[in-house]
Amino acid sequence: MKDKLINFLLVFLIVFFILSMFDGSKKTTQTTGNLIIKSASDSYNVPATVKIDLQNNTAKEISLNTCDLKIKSSAGLVDLADKSFCKDIKVASNKTQIVDYSKYFSKFEITWDYFIEAKIEGKDYMSQFSIWNMGFFAKFFTFFFYAPFYNLIAFILTMVNYSLFWAIIIVTVIIRSILLYPQHKMMVSQARMQTVQPKIKEIQEKHKWDHQTLWVELMKLYKEEKVNPMGSCLPLLIQMPILIVVYHILTSIQDPVNTYYIYSFLQNFSIDAIQTKFHFIDLLSVGWWVGWVLAIAVRAVQFIQIKLSMIFNKAPENKTWVVLEKKQGDNDYSSFMPDQAVMNKFMLYGMPIMVWIFTFTFYIWVGIYWWISTTFMIIQQIVVNKIIKKSI
Numbered sequence: 001m002k003d004k005l006i007n008f009l010l011v012f013l014i015v016f017f018i019l020s021m022f023d024g025s026k027k028t029t030q031t032t033g034n035l036i037i038k039s040a041s042d043s044y045n046v047p048a049t050v051k052i053d054l055q056n057n058t059a060k061e062i063s064l065n066t067c068d069l070k071i072k073s074s075a076g077l078v079d080l081a082d083k084s085f086c087k088d089i090k091v092a093s094n095k096t097q098i099v100d101y102s103k104y105f106s107k108f109e110i111t112w113d114y115f116i117e118a119k120i121e122g123k124d125y126m127s128q129f130s131i132w133n134m135g136f137f138a139k140f141f142t143f144f145f146y147a148p149f150y151n152l153i154a155f156i157l158t159m160v161n162y163s164l165f166w167a168i169i170i171v172t173v174i175i176r177s178i179l180l181y182p183q184h185k186m187m188v189s190q191a192r193m194q195t196v197q198p199k200i201k202e203i204q205e206k207h208k209w210d211h212q213t214l215w216v217e218l219m220k221l222y223k224e225e226k227v228n229p230m231g232s233c234l235p236l237l238i239q240m241p242i243l244i245v246v247y248h249i250l251t252s253i254q255d256p257v258n259t260y261y262i263y264s265f266l267q268n269f270s271i272d273a274i275q276t277k278f279h280f281i282d283l284l285s286v287g288w289w290v291g292w293v294l295a296i297a298v299r300a301v302q303f304i305q306i307k308l309s310m311i312f313n314k315a316p317e318n319k320t321w322v323v324l325e326k327k328q329g330d331n332d333y334s335s336f337m338p339d340q341a342v343m344n345k346f347m348l349y350g351m352p353i354m355v356w357i358f359t360f361t362f363y364i365w366v367g368i369y370w371w372i373s374t375t376f377m378i379i380q381q382i383v384v385n386k387i388i389k390k391s392i
Helices: 002-020 102-107 136-159 164-178 180-195 197-206 211-225 233-251 256-261 288-309 340-361 364-391
Strands: 035-039 043-045 051-056 062-065 070-073 088-091 095-100 112-120 123-132
Touching (some): 051 088, 136 164, 164 233, 180 288, 197 211
């Protein structure tokens, strides 16, 4: 049991590490003196959201004008043709100022290397970045998933007076409605699998030394009982691409480059009008006390949902389930079947803890989506449980 718990913890840490690196980007720095001027990213795809970081590592404040930064491509100097961009800014000591070229993405459509040059307080600075066209898979993802979903969310925003809070609620309901039927099938399959667990365990114990016969008998049982051990995969396969797309859209919902993907019937859509705050809650912030409250709320509903999903995962009256354990000398059998009790405990107690950590780590809107979605699943699980009780 200890080894299995350690394995679960290792998987958890690996997943957490990958997610924490999800938005990371490799950056290089070229410095002259103690002021660092560099692009926020080494490489961009068209349409490019170019941002320049000004890091003041000196002991004094540095003053400059944004038009002191000259960006050149193979076609020459990038002409913004917008004098309102030229502003006097001050970069405080040991602070970073960002010069944002996002709304000028149409000026960065030439693919190749770009050079940033500046002369500030008598010193010359230079850095570079690259712009490339999207690859095939990026184009496929963007034009068949990202663009349609962004326009859907943009349309919803126009219907709710640009309130991101209400748009997220509506999007959550839409996603849960799309998943309603496959999620129902998954829940029914899981519940039925639990009701036949005594028979499964008897077969496992009876044929534990004959793996081929074991799987034949299990397949026969699944067919007789009309259960699908892989029934939980379909909703995940449908849900994951949708969630990835929605995550990318909402985390960059105010990026001016998104106007590149707006359909003609939404030409009046204004990115600047999007309200990311709901009263005092900033939906695009992370942590804070709202993060703690949401994390606890999501953990609670997740625990309830998992508890409800395991209601049939117990032995009937006057029966004892066979628990497969490693016996001394049973080397061939030691790792053949997982310990169901350990897996159940992990799902009931470990998963809500993981969800709690992820909720606090990600944006506030993610916690709101997760809470509404899980509450939706609790209602659906109650309905499914009533259906299964009537059938057994």
